[in-house]
Amino acid sequence: SYELTQPLSVSVALGQTARITCGGNNIGSKNVHWYQQKPGQAPVLVIYRDSNRPSGIPERFSGSNSGNTATLTISRAQAGDEADYYCQVWDSSTARYVFGTGTKVTVL
Amino acid sequence: EVQLVESGGGLVQPGRSLRLSCAASGFTFDDYAMHWVRQAPGKGLEWVSGISWNSGSIGYADSVKGRFTISRDNAKNSLYLQMNSLRAEDTALYYCVASSGLYYFDYWGQGTLVTVSS
Numbered sequence: 001s002y003e004l005t006q007p008l009s010v011s012v013a014l015g016q017t018a019r020i021t022c023g024g025n026n027i028g029s030k031n032v033h034w035y036q037q038k039p040g041q042a043p044v045l046v047i048y049r050d051s052n053r054p055s056g057i058p059e060r061f062s063g064s065n066s067g068n069t070a071t072l073t074i075s076r077a078q079a080g081d082e083a084d085y086y087c088q089v090w091d092s093s094t095a096r097y098v099f100g101t102g103t104k105v106t107v108l
Numbered sequence: 109e110v111q112l113v114e115s116g117g118g119l120v121q122p123g124r125s126l127r128l129s130c131a132a133s134g135f136t137f138d139d140y141a142m143h144w145v146r147q148a149p150g151k152g153l154e155w156v157s158g159i160s161w162n163s164g165s166i167g168y169a170d171s172v173k174g175r176f177t178i179s180r181d182n183a184k185n186s187l188y189l190q191m192n193s194l195r196a197e198d199t200a201l202y203y204c205v206a207s208s209g210l211y212y213f214d215y216w217g218q219g220t221l222v223t224v225s226s
Contacts, residue, residue, distance in 0.1 A: 001170075033212035035153075042203060042216040043153065049210070086153055090211035095167055097143070097155035097211070 002091040004100035011106045012077045020103045022070040022087035030089045032070040034063060038083045046085075047072060074105070082107050110134040112204045112217030119223045120194055128220060130187040130204030135215070138162070138182040141207040144189050146200035147219075156202070157189065161209070172198075194224045 005023040012018035022032060032050050035043040045054050047063040050070065060075045074081050087100035116128040128144070143158040157168045157178040166178055177190040187204055201219040208214050 031211060035213070037153075042218055043213075044216070045212060045214060048212045054214075088153075088212065096169065097158070099153040099155065102152040 001094060001096070002089070002098050004087055004089065004098055006085075006087060006100040006103045008101075009104045009106065011108055012074070013108050014079065015076055018074040018077050018081070018105055018107075020072040020074075020085050020087075020105065022072070022100045023068055024070075024089065025068060027068055027070050027089065028066045030065075030091075032063065032065045033088045034061075034072045035086045035088065036081075036083045037086065043086065077105075077107050079107050081105060110206070110215045112206060112215060114202065114204045114217045114220035117202065117220030117222045119225065121226050122195060122224055124194055125190070125192045126194060126222060128189040128191065128202055128204075128222070130217060132185045132187065132204075132206065135206065137185040139208075140214075141209050142178075142180055142187045143205040143207060143213065144178065144187075145203045145205050145213065145216075146198075146222075147203070148197075148200040151200075154200075158207070159187070191222070194222075196224050198222060199224050 034047040036046045037043040046057050046061050050065040051063045062073045064071050085103050111133045113131045120126050141160050144156040159166050159178045175193045179188045203219045204217040205213045206215040
């Protein structure tokens, strides 16, 4: 089955840039989506199809995808960005939705 | 405003059954595929099952296939999950999720907690 690997945690200084990676075999050939989950809340879609932002998501959130790694970038990090972040793909070979292992982002 | 409200969770013994419901409002329900995604306490997200807008296409995670059944009633703007032969590892917060059909999850409910324990 297809697997997505994320770092357990990422720390970023206030106002700096955080990069969260999502590794998978030839993930660049798939569409990657990203979700933010704050403590006690449901996940929220922040990036879809690699680099698109839904309405209401700040421009500070961006995404890229190439080769074996997709990346979610949070620019000018704010305290309110502290959350767990999950990547997700559709694995057409198994007809299953796959989530990454999740990354906890801490803003220092 | 989009609203997805889950219900039906609770404490259940191993081997028993439970039926989850999700009431949708604020969007055109039958324009969306619908899914159940769960999250075990302190763990990550796991897709459980999904159903197309017209119930013509249905899928399940291997972990629940043969035990869980997803269904929808477009006339009632509702989604269901019938869970049979429940196991301790099914303990999780179950989210009702709407998808525009492009393989990502647009809207999420707040979840209903299922606890399987004797």
